[in-house]
Amino acid sequence: MAKITFITSDNEKVTLEGASGSVMQLAVNNGVSGIDGDCGGVCSCATCHVFVAEKDLEKVGDASEIETDMLELADEANEFSRLCCQIEISEAIDGIELTVAK
Amino acid sequence: MMDKSKLSDPFEKARVEKGYGHMDDQNDPVTILLRHKDVRKTAHNWKTFQSGGEEVGRIVIPSEVKIRDTRQIPFEVDPPLHKEFRSLLDGWFKRPNEPAYQEKLHKQISALVDEVLNKDEVEVVRDFSLKLQSRALTLLLNTPFSESETWISWGTHVFRSEGESLDADKANILYNYIDERIIEAAKNPGEDLYSVLLGSEVNGKKLTHEEVKGIMILTFAGGRDTVINALTNSIAYFSEHPKSLHAIKENPEMINNAVEELIRYFAPLTHMGRVVTEDTQVCEHAIKADTRVSLCWASANRDAAVFENPNEVDFDRKMNPHVSFGFGTHNCLGATHARQIMRTLLGILAEKVASMDIINTDENIEELGEFDRKVGYNAITVKFNKY
Ligand code: HEM
Ligand code: FES
Numbered sequence: 053m054a055k056i057t058f059i060t061s062d063n064e065k066v067t068l069e070g071a072s073g074s075v076m077q078l079a080v081n082n083g084v085s086g087i088d089g090d091c092g093g094v095c096s097c098a099t100c101h102v103f104v105a106e107k108d109l110e111k112v113g114d115a116s117e118i119e120t121d122m123l124e125l126a127d128e129a130n131e132f133s134r135l136c137c138q139i140e141i142s143e144a145i146d147g148i149e150l151t152v153a154k
Numbered sequence: 155m156m157d158k159s160k161l162s163d164p165f166e167k168a169r170v171e172k173g174y175g176h177m178d179d180q181n182d183p184v185t186i187l188l189r190h191k192d193v194r195k196t197a198h199n200w201k202t203f204q205s206g207g208e209e210v211g212r213i214v215i216p217s218e219v220k221i222r223d224t225r226q227i228p229f230e231v232d233p234p235l236h237k238e239f240r241s242l243l244d245g246w247f248k249r250p251n252e253p254a255y256q257e258k259l260h261k262q263i264s265a266l267v268d269e270v271l272n273k274d275e276v277e278v279v280r281d282f283s284l285k286l287q288s289r290a291l292t293l294l295l296n297t298p299f300s301e302s303e304t305w306i307s308w309g310t311h312v313f314r315s316e317g318e319s320l321d322a323d324k325a326n327i328l329y330n331y332i333d334e335r336i337i338e339a340a341k342n343p344g345e346d347l348y349s350v351l352l353g354s355e356v357n358g359k360k361l362t363h364e365e366v367k368g369i370m371i372l373t374f375a376g377g378r379d380t381v382i383n384a385l386t387n388s389i390a391y392f393s394e395h396p397k398s399l400h401a402i403k404e405n406p407e408m409i410n411n412a413v414e415e416l417i418r419y420f421a422p423l424t425h426m427g428r429v430v431t432e433d434t435q436v437c438e439h440a441i442k443a444d445t446r447v448s449l450c451w452a453s454a455n456r457d458a459a460v461f462e463n464p465n466e467v468d469f470d471r472k473m474n475p476h477v478s479f480g481f482g483t484h485n486c487l488g489a490t491h492a493r494q495i496m497r498t499l500l501g502i503l504a505e506k507v508a509s510m511d512i513i514n515t516d517e518n519i520e521e522l523g524e525f526d527r528k529v530g531y532n533a534i535t536v537k538f539n540k541y
Contacts, residue, residue, distance in 0.1 A: 090490060091493075092410035092411065092413075094471070094472065094475075095473045095474065095475050096476050096477075097479075116473070118473045119473075121191075121194075122475055125198045125482065
């Protein structure tokens with residue numbers, strides 16, 4: 053199990069627990085506002101954009117080239133940006149904090 | 155032969171060798187941008203590649219400058235005003251994510267599939283896709299189901315007459331219909347999209363009749379041929395690939411990725427134009443101010459720099475950054491609805507239809523200057539077989 057905290061644009065903090073699947077799916081299933089996951093996680097919509105807390109960057113790991121290219125043109129993207137449909141839930145990311153971009 | 159459902163890629167050679175193509179359109183030529191990277195970058199750069207210029211209808215190809223005065227919103231509006239309109243519309247167009255909406259959509263599509271399963275042969279464009287699209291649109295607009303009968307009676311050629319030529323008279327059927335509906339909603343406000351828009355403000359000002367009309371025209375026009383092509387091409391594809399349908403029956407969780415992959419492969423909207431506001435360059439090709447470029451979604455989706463085996467339909471693609479719904483600022487407002495229609499259809503077909511046989515086809519080939527692209531069918535007759 054991994055605990056993941058989302059900070060939404062109205063500054064609300066939601067902590068959810070998941071065992072598998074993508075972080076986007078966990079957020080959508082629990083109605084985290086600002087994460088729509090329109091394309092269902094195939095990296096084509098960027099409606100799952102989050103900023104990873106600096107302390108967690110290493111835990112989360114690097115984005116693939118396809119994801120990086122997508123982020124390069126996403127609104128308000130910066131060096132902390134990820135598309136959270138591309139982050140798999142596992143013990144390794146327990147405790148991470150993600151700020152929802154939208 | 156398993157090739158009636160195939161959509162080949164006419165852009166490959168030009169995309170690899172030059173990165174762009176050329177077409178003439180009513181003395182306002184278009185540079186067609188073909189590479190995935192260029193298409194996305196250009197869509198992103200709305201300042202240099204404009205949608206909302208003076209000349210209404212110019213970003214559509216073939217150009218509608220001569221046949222239309224009403225500005226389509228938010229399609230022909232640039233930021234920052236564009237964002238105001240999108241903020242107003244986004245919530246309404248996300249309703250297809252709600253369970254109640256999905257249930258109604260499921261009922262509609264299920265009933266239609268039962269209907270075609272009980273027929274001998276079906277002309278899919280007219281008697282399946284157009285019906286499905288029109289009925290589903292009543293959910294998106296929140297209008298009575300019976301309205302779909304009017305829309306179905308218009309046939310598939312409301313916006314283009316046979317032969318792709320522009321036809322103002324046909325477009326007027328739709329424009330007059332929308333005028334009437336807006337006037338009616340102003341008199342008797344209900345809970346449909348017309349009424350909601352009439353009651354809304356953008357930048358502190360009530361939407362005018364003309365603005366509501368611009369939104370509604372786009373909702374009808376943008377969601378008609380595109381959805382019809384996606385549906386018809388799906389029927390053709392599964393007719394020739396029954397194993398894929400059986401695989402979905404076994405593993406319904408693959409529906410999402412299957413839909414994205416079909417939509418990548420079909421690219422139901424081939425390309426869309428922009429007006430260039432300053433002298434610039436794309437892929438080392440000089441482009442002059444006040445000319446047009448187009449963003450060729452269909453070509454970008456087959457770019458081997460991004461997609462492995464781009465001409466194969468592969469439901470196992472994990473990453474699929476297709477641009478069938480556009481990219482950036484003007485990305486498709488109807489995508490949630492379109493995706494929900496496709497996901498629902500695939501589930502129901504897998505559950506109810508054992509196989510489908512294509513009897514005959516009349517392909518719809520678009521002529522884009524040096525390229526001819528099959529985008530779907532004018533007509534395709536299919537026999538649906540029950541379990
Ligand atoms: C499979 C079906 C569909 C496809 C492939 C499709 C494709 C597209 C594409 C490529 C764009 C971008 C145009 C541009 O960048 O200039 C777009 C925009 C748009 N589409 Fe769709 N579309 C589909 C269904 C729909 C539906 C069902 C509706 C509404 C009923 C709709 C309404 C719109 C609107 C309003 C825009 C303009 C958004 C804006 O300018 O902000 N589309 N669509
Ligand atoms: S859900 Fe579409 S890119 Fe992540």
